[in-house]
Amino acid sequence: MQQGTLMRKVKSKSWKKQRYFKLQEDCMTIWYQSKRTGKTESAFSISDVETVREGHQSEVLQSVAEEFPPERCFTIVFYGRRGNLDLVAGSADEAQCWVQGLRQLIEVATTMDQREKIDQWIRDWFQKADKNKDGRMNFKEVQRLLKMMNVDMNEDHALRLFQDADKSESGTLEGEEFVLFYKALTQREEVLSLFREYSEDGKKLTLLELADFLREEQLEDEGTEELAMELIDKYEPSETARARHVLSADGFLMYLCSLEGSIFNPQHRGLWQDMSQPLCHYFISSSHNTYLIEDQLRGHSSIEGYIRALKRGCRCLEVDCWDGPNGEPMVYHGHTFTSKIPFREVVSTLGKYAFKTSDYPVILSLENHCSMEQQEVLAQQLKDILGEQLLTTTIDGHVPSQLPSPEELKHKILLKGKKIGRLEDTLDGPGDEAPDVSDDDNEAEAEEERRRAKVRTQPGSALQKDKETLAQALSDCVIYCKNVPFRGFQEARSHSRPSEISSLSEAKARKLIRDEGNEFVRHNAWQLTRIYPSGMRTDSSNYSPQEMWNVGCQIVALNFQTAGMEMDLCDGLFSQNGCCGYVLKPPFMRDKETLFNPSDPSSREGPGPITLTIQVISGQQLPKVANSKEGAIIDPLVRVEIYGVPADQAHQETKYIENNGFNPRWDETLQFQLHVPELALIRFVVEDYDKTSRNDFVGQFTLAFANIKPGYRHIHLLSKDGTSIPPSSLFVHIRITEPPGPEQD
Template identity: 65%
Template sequence: MDTEGPRVQDDPDIKVMMAGSTLRKVKSRSWKKQRHFRLLEDGLTIWYKSRWAGMGHTTFSITELEAVREGHQSEVLLSIAEEYAADLCFTLVFHGRQGNLDLVADSPGEARAWIQGVRKLIHKAETMDEKERLDQWVWDWFHKADKNKDGKMNFKEVRKLLKMMNVEMNEEHALHLFTMADKSESGALEIEQFVHFYKMLTQRDEVWKVFQDYSGDGEKLMLDELEIFLRLEQQEGDKSCRHAQELIDRYEPSESAKKQGAMSFDGFQMYLCSQEGSIFNPELRDLHQDMSQPLSHYFISSSHNTYLLEDQLRGQSSLEAYIKALKRGCRCVEVDCWDGSDGDPIVYHGHTLTSKILFRDVISTLKEYAFKVSQFPVILSLENHCSVEQQTVMAKHLTQILGDTLLTTLLDGQVPQQLPSPQELKGKILLKAKKIGGPGGSLDDTLTDEVSDDEETANSDAETLSSDEPPVNHNAKKSKSKLSRELSDLVVYCKSVHFHGFEHSHLHAKCYEMSSFSESKAKKLAKEAGTHFVQHNTRQLSRIYPSGLRTDSSNYNPQDMWNVGCQIVALNFQKAGLEMDLNDGLFRQNGCCGFVLKPLFMRDANTLFSPEKPEERQGKPLRLSIQVISAQQLPKVNQKEGSIVDPLVRVEIYGVPQDQAREETSHINNNGFNPVWNETLNFVIRSPELALVRFEVEDHDKASRNDFIGQFTLPFTCIQAGYRHINLLSRDGTAIPPASVFINISISELT
């Protein structure tokens, strides 16, 4: 390990960052304050403080950053564009839901050094392997604890550091290891000795035991021994022979072991902590599904009130919210449009105090970010409250800004019998809104309802739910007078219509017509007519939205809606929690492209499947057995001096009602560092194709609710059996390395 820290210090841009710069931090047109920024010696932490604010300072890690944008590429910097030239401005973009940092440098050269320097550091952080990442983590802790900066730590400092690292340990044992590491007998450890101490401290006995079970000589795994381990424990079958050699080539650090075609314990541990040793099958992370089926055959990652960063009453409307949703793989965004005072339509949550943004700015943002993480289509769900005049302005903005990206004509000129596929619609934006007539724009007898696509207010939760209401005869003139022909003509495959019951839609509906349902209406229909709902969703798109009563932007459980095949299950992406964990979990597969192919029994128009009767699908139920072995380096929840977590692991199954289950381990007192459980949790899964499995680690609390430590959610079908690590995510869905849980999973048919 490089004891000087990363050798990026020689880079001229990094030198500028380490020397420090005074930059203006900008929050709005009127809030611009100077702060002193510098990169700390670890090459990973950016520190800044006000010149005047006494001791107060702030730090953040390069690993928290996703990207750097140059110039006026944020709403805040655009608002001061006349005051500061683009070559002085840049934006630091954080992962997850954390707000951006908008900065202005004193000179173009200084801005350039920070932009390029931060980019190099982000790249370095992203390309570290497991060993480098762990070394870096240890290195960071050493420097955090080395208060007098002499590069050494005595036993008292080490003991304090262990507390910071969430380790409560036997003092005698710690002193014994400290003495062994203190080769120079100076009573203090230098960084290399501290790393040695740390390695002894973190010796993974539970991994060593597995290694010993398969190693003939107890020192290494020969190629055939590794192969047997992969076949028997990791359930890899035929590929285990080829894979064993690949793993040695990839993870074995010792050249001499490689030459013998063997894997040492270090190599074995590195493999188990890698992506390939993770619970998520790496082959299913990549784009692998058939993308040539009709749109109605996919679950589509969908956002509600996409323009909001916070709640629905006072929250800020922001272009940044669209960027964040699209970067998370979202493929259906919502735009709530109202008349602007100067003739230019605005976007905000109507009749509330949320701030307003321009419709044309939303469309420009969409144009720029729609296809950065996925090439498959984006549906623009329009909630239209505008006058005919401003609707025509909207149509002009859509066509001028989006150009060819906006789909405005049928793909082959024919009125479709089924929806086109994501593959055929690659790189296209589709407008979902009311429409006069059919997809070609011709008037037909299915004239639209009122122009207002305000289904979310119209369909109140108290609406009647009769599944066989007669079709309503709407007045053509009334509709036309309220709907701009120019806007209507831009709607092709996503025509918004009111839902008049499954029987009516079965007899009369066209595949390009889609309805929106409030969460309560969808839930009721799913319970009362599950099979009809599943059949309906084989042909047509359904969009579900949260109840209007959720003013805090909370979410409903999307699983209930996926269980009946609803494709566009819109969630408030701005609100972290269980529901977004499930959404992230489902769409983590298939290249995070925002489309997941529904199971076969949900794509067959004659299916008899209903979530209440899962036995209608072919296939036996499965037994899922999870041995929770241990956890590693859990973060502290309570930052109070001396507080250490008492962790437990809960496993939750989300799927059809009969599959819903949760089991948890006991809690372990005072050990967030390397708790060991060796407890087995068992589940029966009747509809594995729909099940999601969520692992949550909590800090046990006798007096109040347990505190959340970390979680990871994935589709049951993406699980790799065997000895696996689960890399935990924060409440926000971002990685918290090196926190992980070590498990052994087996899946078998229920006999």
């Protein structure tokens, strides 16, 4: 790989060009250049690569399958929304060499600790700035490097740091000298003063001093001495200090920058919620127009859309099916110029990727526009390809009185669509009777059900119409998610079943939230509701999912292909609980008789509002704004946004710091009142201040309030795409103040 290899880069059946690929000496960067011009086209870091797929595992490589055998083909898949790189090697051996090599390097990149990541980051910058590639850097090169790193430093100060680091007095920095220079540059005064506050001699923290810090500042309440011991073993770089059970200032900084020192409670990263409640008690990560990776008028339909959504933990996918040539149903956005993919390919992809990120059920939301003949094909392909994964009967053969839990439906794919008649009509055995409704309360309902059953089988009735337009085989695949029109909460309460689901447009949902908020919350305590974006959003933009979650809507479908605040909220909510795509709703949203209404926070039983105090202290190595002018340095500000019930919606921001994206200091305190903290999401946004136009986005991080750890914490920023941008971070102090309890007499 370091010698370099000539391979074909394939973009389509007609675009296949030779490129020279080479792994750089740092073993972390790959660049490639045109064979014809010899110009370096592009470079990418191993840390940007998510995985490598062998063979014809992309649509592009499938399109050239007849030309190139699978053993010579592979696909490099990047994090975020960046397109794949499809390659054809000259031989099977060459392909294997790259596939195995890349996999090993990805393994190394993902298991690096914080110190190794920073060392790697320093080396990357050194290589970028070392223009003449002699492994040394003169002062002019260092000045250019500082500009690239977002630092506008006084020349005298920069020269002083440079001379201090130039131990060999050669007028250049090499290797270790550059590391010294970087350390001086990144001296964290705010961390050092915190360290000295708890250290008696200012040089080290003893085991007991560290335990005091963890208890008093980080509010770690259990086993603080054991935890202190663990942290010293894990983060102290000096062996002698480790042996003496003390933590140096370097080790202290390493701890604060680690996952344990992050704002996100590490215990909530894994599966931490009860997964045995009915499906309707969870928020479910849901995608709209999943097959699109661009806009919905001219965008490209791709199975890649399904792979990306499933890898992000999405558990409800949308499939628009239309009649295709040769009796093969196709998936695309009807009446538009989007490209088409065979339904068979979508189902195969689903079978392969459904449970790679999460074991919990996937709901396939079927938009069926097919003829009766091709509906039969849909049903056949679902059964043939998915086999046991497709749920084709209730889990116990009985009519459900409530929906099963994610736990009971593990590794199952549920079809959501229209169904002929009722679920009981398709079940055999002891559960196939209509529910026993002999007690007085339900007599009227039973009478009404008999009347409706009569109407349903008359010519022209909905049932009759379904029988004429829906293939029985496809209808039989719909078990727990039968699509029914929404005719108001009263109608739903008296006639609907837990296995029925209604889909509402965002506008219809907003009206119901405004007019009947409490009824909506109650409805969602026992039945599923799906919300989808307005048809006017031809650019595939998104609505804010928060107001839908506020009334307990479970399936709030968003365009995953469109980055922005709305997807940040979605990623923020579902980044907890093992990224399994299911998040348990708060207790007051799971009770059918709840009085909660999001527009009136006092309807939630419990103590009054809590106070969230955020001290924004500093920023570290913030990235430059995409497409910014050469040498431009950002003027960063931090905005904290609260999303939740209307009374909690708020945002506040710090002042901006001029010309410093490298180590800005704000030292500002922002304070918020949260009336319904259980529903609140907190979004930290860094922007580049611009007095003449809109501020530019720099980075963000969003999490549910329930996952916040108090104390001194780092927030590791994400790009617009939701991918990490190490080592960019914010350093904050978080305090959560509960309301005082009832006064004692």
